[in-house]
Amino acid sequence: MEERKKPILELENVSKTYRRKLSFFGKAEKDLVALDRISLQILKGEIFGLVGESGSGKTTAGRLIVKLEEAEEGRIQLEDVEITHLEGKKLKEFRRRVQMIFQDPYQSLNPQISIYDAVCEPLIIHKVGDSLSRREMVEGAMKSAGLTPPGDFFYRYPHQLSGGQRQRAAIARAMVLKPEFVVADEPTSMLDASISAQIFNILLEMRDRLDVTLLFITHSLAAARYLCDRIGVIYRGNLMEVGPADQVIRNPRHPYTQALIDALPKFGHCGEEKRYDTLLRVDGDAPESAGCCPFYPRCKVSHRIRCSREKPTLRQLAPSHWVACFYVKAEGEFLPESDQCFYGT
Amino acid sequence: MALLEVENLSIGYRTKKGLLQAVEGVSFSLEAGQSLGLVGESGCGKTTIGMALMGLLPPNGMVNEGRILFEGRDLVKASEEDMRKIRWERIAMIFQAAMNALNPVQRVDDQIAEAILTHRPHLSRQEAVEQIKGLFQLVGIPGDRMRDYPHQYSGGMKQRAIIAMALACRPRLIIADEPTTALDVIVQDQILKETRNLQEEFNISLIFISHDIAIVAEVCHDIGIMYAGQLVEYGPRQEVFDFPMHPYTRALLASYPTLTGEKSRLTPIGGETPNLIHPPPGCRFCDRCPEGRSSCKLGFPSWVEISPRHRALCYHCR
Amino acid sequence: MARRLSERFRSVGFLQEGWAIFRESLLGRIGLTLLILFALMAVSSFIPPRIDPMYHPMTGVDPEISSSVGPTLRHWLGTDFMGRDILSQLLAGARVAFMVGVSAAFMSIFLGTAIGMLAGYAGRAMDTLLMRLADMIMVMPTLLVVLILSSLFGQLNIWTIVLIIALFRWPGVSRVIRAQTLSLKQRPFIEAAKVAGASHLRIIFRHIMPNVLPLAFLYMTFRVTSAIIIEAALAFLGFGDPGTVSWGMMLQWVWKTGHMFRAPYWLLPPGICISLITLSFYMLGRAMDEVLDPRLRREGEAE
Numbered sequence: 021m022e023e024r025k026k027p028i029l030e031l032e033n034v035s036k037t038y039r040r041k042l043s044f045f046g047k048a049e050k051d052l053v054a055l056d057r058i059s060l061q062i063l064k065g066e067i068f069g070l071v072g073e074s075g076s077g078k079t080t081a082g083r084l085i086v087k088l089e090e091a092e093e094g095r096i097q098l099e100d101v102e103i104t105h106l107e108g109k110k111l112k113e114f115r116r117r118v119q120m121i122f123q124d125p126y127q128s129l130n131p132q133i134s135i136y137d138a139v140c141e142p143l144i145i146h147k148v149g150d151s152l153s154r155r156e157m158v159e160g161a162m163k164s165a166g167l168t169p170p171g172d173f174f175y176r177y178p179h180q181l182s183g184g185q186r187q188r189a190a191i192a193r194a195m196v197l198k199p200e201f202v203v204a205d206e207p208t209s210m211l212d213a214s215i216s217a218q219i220f221n222i223l224l225e226m227r228d229r230l231d232v233t234l235l236f237i238t239h240s241l242a243a244a245r246y247l248c249d250r251i252g253v254i255y256r257g258n259l260m261e262v263g264p265a266d267q268v269i270r271n272p273r274h275p276y277t278q279a280l281i282d283a284l285p286k287f288g289h290c291g292e293e294k295r296y297d298t299l300l301r302v303d304g305d306a307p308e309s310a311g312c313c314p315f316y317p318r319c320k321v322s323h324r325i326r327c328s329r330e331k332p333t334l335r336q337l338a339p340s341h342w343v344a345c346f347y348v349k350a351e352g353e354f355l356p357e358s359d360q361c362f363y364g365t
Numbered sequence: 366m367a368l369l370e371v372e373n374l375s376i377g378y379r380t381k382k383g384l385l386q387a388v389e390g391v392s393f394s395l396e397a398g399q400s401l402g403l404v405g406e407s408g409c410g411k412t413t414i415g416m417a418l419m420g421l422l423p424p425n426g427m428v429n430e431g432r433i434l435f436e437g438r439d440l441v442k443a444s445e446e447d448m449r450k451i452r453w454e455r456i457a458m459i460f461q462a463a464m465n466a467l468n469p470v471q472r473v474d475d476q477i478a479e480a481i482l483t484h485r486p487h488l489s490r491q492e493a494v495e496q497i498k499g500l501f502q503l504v505g506i507p508g509d510r511m512r513d514y515p516h517q518y519s520g521g522m523k524q525r526a527i528i529a530m531a532l533a534c535r536p537r538l539i540i541a542d543e544p545t546t547a548l549d550v551i552v553q554d555q556i557l558k559e560t561r562n563l564q565e566e567f568n569i570s571l572i573f574i575s576h577d578i579a580i581v582a583e584v585c586h587d588i589g590i591m592y593a594g595q596l597v598e599y600g601p602r603q604e605v606f607d608f609p610m611h612p613y614t615r616a617l618l619a620s621y622p623t624l625t626g627e628k629s630r631l632t633p634i635g636g637e638t639p640n641l642i643h644p645p646p647g648c649r650f651c652d653r654c655p656e657g658r659s660s661c662k663l664g665f666p667s668w669v670e671i672s673p674r675h676r677a678l679c680y681h682c683r
Numbered sequence: 684m685a686r687r688l689s690e691r692f693r694s695v696g697f698l699q700e701g702w703a704i705f706r707e708s709l710l711g712r713i714g715l716t717l718l719i720l721f722a723l724m725a726v727s728s729f730i731p732p733r734i735d736p737m738y739h740p741m742t743g744v745d746p747e748i749s750s751s752v753g754p755t756l757r758h759w760l761g762t763d764f765m766g767r768d769i770l771s772q773l774l775a776g777a778r779v780a781f782m783v784g785v786s787a788a789f790m791s792i793f794l795g796t797a798i799g800m801l802a803g804y805a806g807r808a809m810d811t812l813l814m815r816l817a818d819m820i821m822v823m824p825t826l827l828v829v830l831i832l833s834s835l836f837g838q839l840n841i842w843t844i845v846l847i848i849a850l851f852r853w854p855g856v857s858r859v860i861r862a863q864t865l866s867l868k869q870r871p872f873i874e875a876a877k878v879a880g881a882s883h884l885r886i887i888f889r890h891i892m893p894n895v896l897p898l899a900f901l902y903m904t905f906r907v908t909s910a911i912i913i914e915a916a917l918a919f920l921g922f923g924d925p926g927t928v929s930w931g932m933m934l935q936w937v938w939k940t941g942h943m944f945r946a947p948y949w950l951l952p953p954g955i956c957i958s959l960i961t962l963s964f965y966m967l968g969r970a971m972d973e974v975l976d977p978r979l980r981r982e983g984e985a986e
Contacts, residue, residue: 073549073550073551074520074549086878087878088874088877088878112880115878115879115880116880118878119878119879120874120875120878122871122874122875123871124871127870127871127872128871128872128874128875129872129875130872130876130890130893130894131872131894132893132894133889133890133893141876141879141881141889142879142880145879145880145881145882145885146880182637190875193875193879197879212406212407212576213406213576213577213578213617213620213621214406214616214617214620214633214634215633216620216633217620217621217622217631217632217633217634218633218635220622220631221630221631221633239549239550240550240622241550241624242621242622242623242624243622245622245623245624246622246631247622269624279551280550280551281624282554283550283551283553283554283555284550284554284579284624285554285557285577285579285580285582285583286579286582286624286625299551301555
């Protein structure tokens with residue numbers, strides 16, 4: 021039950037825009053709004069899945085949390101410490117608590133550094149332990165990440181390892197400092213299915229044994245369902261739906277979530293009829309949307325008046341299930357225009 | 366007679382460390398208008414087969430055994446000249462990362478027109494453009510985007526343009542190698558459905574190569590599972606999914622998280638793929654096989670027929 | 684501890700693999716062979732010649748000969764116009780060539796790498812400043828500047844020449860290193876180091892430098908050739924260090940004393956040596972290129 025769990029990470033109205041440079045001929049290119057006043061709470065000890073397609077802003081959210089980039093607006097809080105803008109010593113302390121696993125195992129390890137050195141480096145940076153205890157810690161981290169026996173891998177270099185092994189080394193490196201919060205940015209999208217399954221299981225074990233909170237960023241709803249306690253669906257920098265994984269998938273309320281589920285291949289048990297059918301067939305690119313619901317241009321079940329003029333906020337539908345849509349009632353029917361009910365949070 | 370018959374195909378690459386046998390003894394056939402999905406993880410040889418069918422193996426690759434009978438003709442023995450006539454007209458290919466196959470400094474319609482006119486020189490430029498208009502309508506690209514440059518297209522549109530290009534000369538067979546890997550889920554779904562519709566409408570045969578078994582299931586009538594260069598299971602889509610026989614197929618299916626159904630613990634496949642320069646004796650999956658027995662290492666496993674069209678390469682699948 | 688060190692070296696696959704690739708390259712083998720020959724020459728210049736233990740190539744004049752004489756048993760390559768042994772001069776010249784070439788190259792690489800890394804990593808103002816400086820220096824003709832300097836300050840010491848060559852040659856290297864640094868900066872393992880809490884200094888020295896050094900060494904081989912040629916040119920034009928015997932100096936003497944067409948045994952050896960040593964360094968560089976490239980290519984390979 022979430023009442024017992026407290027939030028460990030909070031994002032409040034966080035925005036991030038990538039400004040495009042002016043093109044050579046002076047024409048101002050449009051800025052790209054990666055995150056649009058997004059608010060999110062992640063509870064201690066859970067695995068939270070942030071699910072979205074490319075360009076949804078999910079990777080940006082992860083990067084803001086580990087402070088590879090700075091938010092322009094809004095507030096980010098790690099337990100009781102505000103981390104929106106950190107520098108110097110405070111930033112270094114923060115780095116002990118929050119770590120990241122990157123998407124590309126072929127690029128996230130320095131090719132000139134041995135696996136032992138790579139995993140040991142965070143310990144050296146933060147001056148943890150001496151050379152003997154460090155060796156133990158590295159061994160422990162590598163064992164939890166499934167690189168056994170650790171000694172075999174110590175003096176090898178990344179190019180001598182397979183993709184799955186490299187990713188496990190990256191996991192060991194992220195975990196060696198025993199951080200409280202880890203962002204995993206699509207850790208399996210470059211790996212085969214059978215190897216991905218290994219990584220998923222390693223992440224699950226890690227959470228159980230080390231009591232670490234995980235933000236799992238992915239484009240795969242199925243992977244999120246397997247791994248995560250709660251799921252947040254993000255589209256064009258906005259959270260569309262947040263709730264327990266099973267609920268969101270079995271009983272999605274937002275038209276975008278429903279479109280995603282319709283689109284997923286279902287292992288040969290597919291019929292032609294879509295279950296929800298909420299997607300408009302839009303030829304070409306979906307047009308930009310500002311000041312209205314981001315999904316409005318592609319939404320089949322929207323009503324023009326409200327959806328095109330206002331942006332819906334996340335509203336609570338059921339305990340711990342939030343949806344950002346104007347026309348959803350608790351029973352799952354879409355509300356006609358005349359019935360304007362507001363739900364408190 | 367089947368449109369395509371592959372008999373006992375073996376393909377190797379000459380490397381500094383020796384001969385890498387990427388494909389070994391693969392046989393299958395494809396009727397006109399049917400689609401086959403070749404599924405396997407990286408290094409299993411599926412892309413190599415696709416390239417061999419087009420005659421596009423790299424210089425160090427060679428077919429060391431077997432035949433590829435396309436419309437009754439052995440492509441292995443065909444000359445480069447013959448292959449050039451067949452490519453695009455009879456067999457077209459949609460490559461992996463096809464989105465980068467478009468020339469960035471040429472307008473899209475120019476590129477496709479070039480492809481058409483190369484193979485149908487008797488057509489005029491105007492006629493080619495008319496054809497392109499029709500193709501774009503087929504694949505769902507708005508006509509006013511024809512004169513754009515590739516970078517102005519989204520990922521999905523580029524893929525559709527590539528499909529249009531592949532259809533331009535009305536080939537009998539299309540080989541699609543991971544065409545939707547880099548696309549978002551929703552776009553991918555649309556393109557898969559469109560591909561299936563086009564395939565049925567024009568009675569084109571399709572070989573769909575992918576590492577994602579779920580995608581293949583959306584599109585193909587038949588499925589072939591590949592492991593370490595060999596075809597280990599083959600059969601109609603529904604049968605392979607409902608009754609997977611080869612331990613690798615079962616293990617593969619068990620390592621995919623599903624959206625529906627029970628949420629059971631994923632069982633990954635331990636170990637690593639075998640070295641294809643010095644392949645292990647006997648069954649190549651044995652070391653990682655949950656049902657492996659020492660007898661599997663002696664002698665080569667043979668095909669077991671489970672149903673008239675469903676077979677698996679394993680001793681134990683009765 | 685010792686065991687761990689030895690384990691480490693055993694697994695430094697780069698060197699082993701690199702050596703294997705290098706050995707296979709024809710250019711590498713020829714280049715290396717020639718270089719070893721020249722190195723032997725340089726080393727043997729320290730051995731006093733048979734003629735006389737007190738013999739010095741600059742001043743050691745054979746008392747019995749007072750003019751240029753062709754090859755004899757006593758002087759394998761003959762003597763120059765003063766009666767000095769040409770072979771000894773050649774050997775001494777080899778020593779100078781290595782000294783000048785390697786030192787100048789080393790210094791310019793050192794400067795170029797440091798500045799390139801700094802410019803690439805820091806970016807923005809620092810980058811612009813350093814690169815504009817590099818541009819300014821790059822457009823200045825090295826030879827001309829040295830000539831002007833020596834005409835102002837008289838004959839230059841050999842080490843001053845080395846220093847000047849280094850100071851004028853670093854911009855080229857720094858551009859390449861900067862480009863490499865820029866591309867490395869974006870790679871995920873650098874971001875991973877940042878997330879782990881690494882300081883900028885640590886990132887530069889631990890992560891960027893090792894990935895940039897192979898390129899730097901590659902360029903060093905090319906720098907050596909240009910340093911040797913510049914020194915030879917200076918000496919030939921009469922602006923070298925008069926107290927040092929170098930191949931360029933020898934050529935100057937041939938020319939100045941009008942023996943250009945009269946004494947091929949004197950003219951040819953230094954000229955050929957300059958050409959050959961330059962060629963051999965170049966071949967070495969090309970072979971090293973092959974070593975670096977396949978490794979870089981292999982790393983990007985998917986399984």
